[in-house]
Amino acid sequence: MQLTTEQLKEKIKEYKKRLNVTIVAHFYQRDEVFEIADITGDSLELAIKTRDDDSEFVLFCGVGFMGQSVKVLSPNKRVVMPKAACCAMATMIDGMQFDASVKVLNDAGIPNENILPITYINSNADVKAKVGEMGGMVCTSSNAKKIITTALKEGKKILFVPDRCLGQNIANQMGLKSCVIGDGTNPADADIICYNGFCSVHQLFTMDDINFYRKKYPGILIAVHPECDPEICNAADFVGSTSQLINYIKKLPEDQKVAVGTEFNLVNRLRPKNTFVLSSTKPECPTMNETTLKDVYDVLKSIDEGEPLNEIEVDEKTQKWAKIALERMLAL
Structure with a gap:
């Protein structure tokens, strides 16, 4: 039954x-x-x-x-x-693909001793282990800037896996140069070299969505997760991790409208009024x-x-x- x-x-x-x-x-x-x-x-x-x-x-x-x-x-x-x-982003890289990424840097004239790998927590244990064994560490979306700031003090190139968007957004915030492996840029010219992974949900948010809400509701705020494309983050009023988004929106006046670029279930629970999902489709994580x-x-x-x-x-x-x-x- x-x-x-x-x-x-x-x-x-x-x-x-x-x-x-x-x-x-x-x-x-x-x-x-x-x-x-x-x-x-x-x-x-x-x-x-x-x-x-x-x-x-x-x-x-x-x-x-x-x-x-x-x-x-x-x-x-x-x-x-x-x-x-499984997390789609986490499945985009495994231990072998991590090793292949290190080789790309080696081929660009960057030896292992000049590479400090950082993996976003959205990665499987085998990748975290590879990073740990190479002297690197994990980061989250809320502490990525602090982790990278500390790591750069060692004077090494940062290999950031697997989320290219988070890596690029942090580089933009810090005024650093980034590249994505395979984009035709010489890794030796970048401070942060990003693996070409991404979150399929956070890729759904577009400039059309932002323009729609700004036109429909003058004065609306746009708050997004740093897994969104750099263009989206650059156009937003606030960029923050899941917990940071929750805290930011909790502190807004009740009559302040805000459109949020992150997973639907979270946005739907934030507050009953004046909160919108920044998408024309339902950004729901399937897994x-x-x-x-x-x-x-x-x-x-x-x-x-x-x-x-x-x-x-x-x-x-x-x-x-x-x-x-x-x-x-x-x-x-």
């Missing part, structure tokens, strides 16, 4: 009372999943909060690299995911929205039966170096 939404919620509540499980959910999750979580936040925030949680199991509602980050920082925890969903209440219920049921579904495992070497890359960031 198929359970209704309300029945699923009740079953989940029953399991939560009996099992040693903490449910965590990313801001981009659909509402019914987000609402049943014990802990909510952005990707790094969730990894840090769950590290301090004492439950045996972390049931992570998000995408694969996020579950890996929890496992890397808390190797003794058992991390399960309702859906083995973040794969997780359903039924998936959460199924995983809780599997834990109760002693055979947990979709458990995250990270091999010892990858775990070691990925953790080093994450801890270098946390130390700053």
Whole structure:
């Protein structure tokens, strides 16, 4: 018999009372999943909060690299995911592609000792491990500028993976020169060399969207995520990470209109009035929205039966170096 939404919620509540499980959910999750979580936040925030949680199991509602980050920082925890969903950006680079990117820099006359790699947290554990082993670190969209500022003090070229937009936007903010591998630019002439990855959702926002809202609502503010194209960020009134966007919009006067360029579920929960999605289409992350209440219920049921579904495992070497890359960031 198929359970209704309300029945699923009740079953989940029953399991939560009996099992040693903490449910965590990313801001981009659909509402019914987000609402049943014990802990909510952005990707790094969730990894840090769950590290301090004492439950045996972390049931992570998000995408694969996020579950890996929890496992890397808390190797003794058992991390399960309702859906083995992947982040499109994270799948754009793996360890072999990272090595190939380093070779591009080598071929341009930049030896390894003059390269400091930084990976956006939206990357899989194998890439974080490669970066850690090469002396680099992880960054988030909120601390990328601080991380890059610190890294540049070593006098090295920054290899930034995988999001070209975040790398370019930070370079623009800092007055630095950037390039994207494969764009025909000599990497030796750039301060920040970006891998050609991107977020498919944040690529949906266009100048036509901005012009539409500015014309329709004179005085409207445009707030976007730094995964958006540099042209969009340059035209916006505010650029910030998920948490920074939330804080910025919370502080606006109630009558101040704002159009927000980030994932739909987050924008939809920000505030009831004068907040618009900066897109003519629904910018909904398909993989973040794969997780359903039924998936959460199924995983809780599997834990109760002693055979947990979709458990995250990270091999010892990858775990070691990925953790080093994450801890270098946390130390700053």
